[in-house]
Amino acid sequence: MCEYFIEMVDRLKNHPFADSIKSFILSFEDEELKKYLSFLYLHMPYADIANVDKEVILDYAKSGVNLRNTRCKDLDEDIFLNYVLFHRIGSEKIVANRTFFYDLIKDMLGESETENILKLNYFCGKNVTYRTTDIRTLDPITVYKSSFGRCGEESIFAVSVFRAAGIPARQIYVPLWAHCDDNHAWVEVYVDNDWHYLGACEPEEILDKGWFDDASARSMIVKNI
Template sequence: MKKTIISLIILNMLFGSNLDQQLKIAGGNAHQIKKAITEVPKEQLAGMEWLIKNMQKEDLKSLSAEFLLTNCELAHDVWQNNKWGKKIPEDIFLNFLLPYVSLNERRDNWRQDFHNRFSTIIKNTNSIYNAVALLNQSIYDNVGVIYSTDRPKADQSPYESIDAGMASCTGLSILLIDACRSVGIPARFVGTPLWYNNSGNHSWVEIWDDEWHFTGAAEPTGEKLNEAWFSDLASKAVQGDMTYGIFAATWEKTDIYFPMNWLPQVKTYNAIDVTARYRLQEVETVLIPIRVRALDSSGQRCEVRVTVIGDDNSIKEGFSKDKTCDANDHLTFMLPKGKTFKVQSEEVEKTIKVINEELIDLKL
């Protein structure tokens, strides 16, 4: 008891009034928070302090000391002992490797299990960049999760997605982020509430390897990052706009919140506006994106060959996306403004004049 009292006095000096405030919020769970901060090893104290100082109210009221201590221990261990840990600065570790969640998803104890599952996949990689590309190619088959709009809910935790065998872009992103963090890779949740053309929202993942790189969860592009079907859409996002901007979740307190489509009334999760990084990819062009969606007799998206023929008999071809792809991921042709084209698939043909970007439905 005497040791605990002394520890709390020291911690009050370190935390300042913030500790008392957090313990007051914790209410009946305050003893668990006290236990976590008095029993954490000295070399992990700064990390535990950071977690508690920026923790959501619901977590202060519900998380056990065992959960927090285990998370803190495993996160520090993988930071200190993996081959790229020394290149990860402390502020990156605290915000994007140490946290046990990204947003409001259920709090799962995933760290040890995911490390056991996924560390062998990347054991021969020589960089974080290469490791993430490999994880994105591998983990979803490993755990048996596919993209589907039939998923139980948007904001699934990793084990909720594994149990369901399916997830939306949100759940898929959370799964990849936790897989990355489990093997010592800083990762964060990124998304936009609405694309500039009002076609829908999307979530994806950024990882840190000397700088931030992005990738679509369960949407690998071979060995490369910073390539995705949504790059053109993202390049037209609006900085500073809580509807049309692009935001990254962070643990530290900031001046803006992460806008969650599935819980629009909740504005307590911290965010960084990263729109400018994506707008740098914008290129002035007279080419207009024309997106094509093929629908079978039941109205489901299906994969078929699509041919686009111009007035000059130029031909472009590609395959439409089926229901396993993100609902906003469509076969896209960049076509010159003002020109007329025939869009064909099987027995269906449509003639279009390219004025503004549009989505063409081919009902087979």
């Protein structure tokens, strides 16, 4: 059994769901699938272990197997595990979304990963627009179906779409601008062995460009997840 499974069993040895999770993982024959399930449960917040159905996590792991054997064959494993496979982006509700989004965007994907990123962000911008709301951190499928969200929802939606396509992505945010009482979130994607930023659902013709360029340069702190 892979090292992630052994570490997971040790981490969860006193957890009330430990035996159930162990049996669930061992019920599959595919060693790669078991590896990815083990990785997810090893690094999963306890709240997710308690509240997220196993079939939801299975969607992430199955998507990971498919992507690792196709579009992510040559991707560094640490980058793949943490920024393609991993289920959590921020504090959103966790729902099975990888297969859902992949089916929507798979025919858009070509040879150039940079072009794929730009096309996918146009897809995101076409389907979700910015709207202020008191409802926070909606899950990405709800955001897609409602067609609006704040920058936090837009960035979680966009990261979910990129990860579903096998493109490493993460949310970036400024808790507080230095020049005003406000904040913002956007996206970074990993392409050509480096991280590049873009505005979530704010399509541009090139990477590393956004309306927030000057403001973020004056920010007090910038965090990535």
